[in-house]
Amino acid sequence: MIHVSIGKRKISLEKIIAKSPETSGACAIFIGVVRGREKGKTVSTLEYTDYREMALVELRKIAVHAAEKYALDALYVHHRIGKFKPGEPTVYIVAFAPHRDAAFDACKYVIEMIKKTVPIWKKEYRPDGSAEWK
Amino acid sequence: MKIVVKYFAGLRDITGKESEILEIQGITRVSELLSYLMRRYPELKKASDIIVARNRAFVEEEAEVSENDEIALLPPVSGG
Numbered sequence: 001m002i003h004v005s006i007g008k009r010k011i012s013l014e015k016i017i018a019k020s021p022e023t024s025g026a027c028a029i030f031i032g033v034v035r036g037r038e039k040g041k042t043v044s045t046l047e048y049t050d051y052r053e054m055a056l057v058e059l060r061k062i063a064v065h066a067a068e069k070y071a072l073d074a075l076y077v078h079h080r081i082g083k084f085k086p087g088e089p090t091v092y093i094v095a096f097a098p099h100r101d102a103a104f105d106a107c108k109y110v111i112e113m114i115k116k117t118v119p120i121w122k123k124e125y126r127p128d129g130s131a132e133w134k
Numbered sequence: 135m136k137i138v139v140k141y142f143a144g145l146r147d148i149t150g151k152e153s154e155i156l157e158i159q160g161i162t163r164v165s166e167l168l169s170y171l172m173r174r175y176p177e178l179k180k181a182s183d184i185i186v187a188r189n190r191a192f193v194e195e196e197a198e199v200s201e202n203d204e205i206a207l208l209p210p211v212s213g214g
Contacts, residue, residue: 032214048213051142051206054190055213079213091214111214119187119206120213121143133144134212 001074002067004059006050006120008082016094021073024096028103030111031093036086044127047083048090051119055079062113070106072097077110079120135159137199139171140206145184148177164188165195167205183210 001021005011017027034046059077067075074096084090091114095106114120125131140153161167164186172178186193187206199205 049143050213051140051187051190051208054187054206057190115211115214117192117211118213119142119208119211121209122212123143133147133209 002060002063003075004056004063004077006052006055006059006079006081008080010080010089011076011078011092013092013094016076019074021096023098024073025098026096026100026103028095028097028100028107029093030091030107031089032091032111034084034086034088034090038124042127043086043124045083045085045125046090047123047125048079048081049121049123050079050081052081055119058118059114062110062117066095066106066110066113069109070095070097070102072102072106075106075110077114079114079118081120135161135199135201137167137202138204139167140204142206143209145178145181145207145209148181149175162198163195164193164197164199164205167199168195168207171207178207181209184208185210 063075063077076094078092080090093107093110095103097103122134124134136157141149185208189204
């Protein structure tokens with residue numbers, strides 16, 4: 001089962017874990033969070049924007065490929081869009097596999113690919129009011 | 135030929151718009167469209183590594199542009 005989504009909301013990891021496939025012996029979770037300092041400067045807010053229609057297509061491509069490459073039982077990917085404060089979650093990847101290596105590797109693969117091909121951008125706001133596209 | 139051009143992230147700040155419908159003549163490839171847009175918005179020349187998507191798929195600059203295409207100008211992605 002592959003599930004990808006993009007939006008403002010958080011997701012419930014408890015609900016996902018409760019649906020653990022019978023064949024899975026491992027569930028690896030990666031959560032990207034807003035870093036409060038970037039290159040020595042304080043970050044007050046991180047704003048994510050996207051090209052939604054295309055981002056969903058690209059995200060699904062990555063998920064389908066990862067599920068096949070690592071023989072996953074299930075994969076959930078959710079990227080949040082909006083303005084977030086340091087410490088808040090921005091991206092969730094949950095991979096279920098029979099064994100741990102595949103689950104860990106899949107999480108790493110998916111986040112690396114998101115950073116390369118999914119049309120999502122972030123803008124960093126600082127306490128002095130300045131902002132910069134990253 | 136009528137096409138829709140969409141701009142994202144910092145490129146939106148440069149053009150001042152999210153999208154526009156353009157009536158263009160004599161443009162058949164993405165590279166020609168980019169040159170046209172850079173004349174229309176000279177600040178775009180300062181944007182490095184503009185990525186182009188046609189109808190929601192990445193394309194190279196030699197790709198063709200056709201009637202009713204949705205062309206998107208994207209800065210390098212930075213999600214995650």
